[in-house]
Amino acid sequence: MVEVLNLKAGYRFRKKVVKAVNNVTLRIYDEDFLGIAGESGCGKSTLVLAMLRLLKSPGYIESGKVIINGINIFELSDEALSKVRWKEFSFVPQSSMNSLNPVMKIKDQIADAVIRHTRVSKHDAYRTVEKVLQLVGIPVDRMDSYPHQLSGGMRQRVVIAMALSLSPKLIVFDEPTTALDVVVQRSILEKIFELQREKRFSSIFVTHDISLLLEISRHIAIMYAGEIVEYGGTAAVYENPLHPYTRGLIVAVPSISGQIKEYKSIPGRPPDLSEHITGCPFYERCDFRKKICFHEHPEYKEVDRGRWVSCHLY
Ligand SMILES: Nc1ncnc2c1ncn2[C@@H]1O[C@H](COP(=O)(O)OP(=O)(O)OP(=O)(O)O)[C@@H](O)[C@H]1O
Secondary structure, X not given: OEEEEEEEEEEEEOOEEEEEEEXXXXXXXXXOEEEEXXXXXXXXXXXXXXXXXXXXXXXXXXXXXXXXXXXXXXXXXXXXXXXXXXXXXXXXXXXXXXXXXXXXOHHHHHHHHHHHHHOOOHHHHHHHHHHHHHHOOOOHHHOOOOHHHOOHHHHHHHHHHHHHOOOOOEEEXXXXXXXXXXXXXXXXXXXXXXXXXXXXXXXXXXXXXXXXXXXXXXXXXXXXXXXXXXXXXXXXXHHOOOOHHHHXXXXXXXXOXXXXXXXXXOOOOOOOOOOXXXXXXXXXXXXXXXXXXXXXXXXXXXXXXXXXXXXXXX
């Protein structure tokens, strides 16, 4: 199980502080598939980078705890952290180009990670490379390729293969298919589900596309202005969204068959995360706002079993 407790993180630059992650608490169960959705700029990437200690300067972590299978990863030395990275958790970023070395064959990039963490021989590491490439559907005869010799979809599969190479218990995907065309996106998503069923790792999947998450995730967390404003089982959130922001994201327009739902954007803009926010961050855009919402921040609480929301309506 993974627990994120009261995590606060952001960016400091030119005397400005952007509070991109504000007091986030989340649980990810074993073999869970948690989707995190929210508009661009709401802090999704910062949240996952901070929780895996991958946030680079000018990013900073202000406070909080992240416990991955009993290990508080904020308390580890850099050396201890590099030992658990890849084994306990791995990360698949938006663009494969950011995590692949352009002048190294893909087999050596994956083998390096394996050797660094398990001290196996090069020969055995290549065997692992073959296995993980097969798992993601890349023919073994492509293992001698350099990244630029592969298509965007294949490169993203290589990054997923790398993330799988030490069988971590948690894999975090940050919009792993946004840069790819729709057909390739679908085949990579299907591959991720298949692998999760087979390898039984937990996943966190970040996207701005809530309709995709409603289709694929088991639990869903809705993020707004640096906060998780709603969390629950995906079906429950879809059928009965509690937060006005979630309701706005899921606008139900039954079609003739009563099956298809429509998704539309909510008027207005989220607050500037470098400004101090009193009250509810959704106040300006909320159709249900009350007096209290202007001056008092709502508490994030469990209002029903497994249903969490941060809203004065509850
Ligand atoms: N390197 C940085 N320096 C300063 N501010 C940053 C930096 N990266 C992100 N931010 C700011 O932090 C806030 C959260 O950004 P973040 O990228 O985490 O959002 P996101 O929800 O992942 O967006 P997207 O879906 O567009 O990737 C935004 O206001 C953004 O402008």
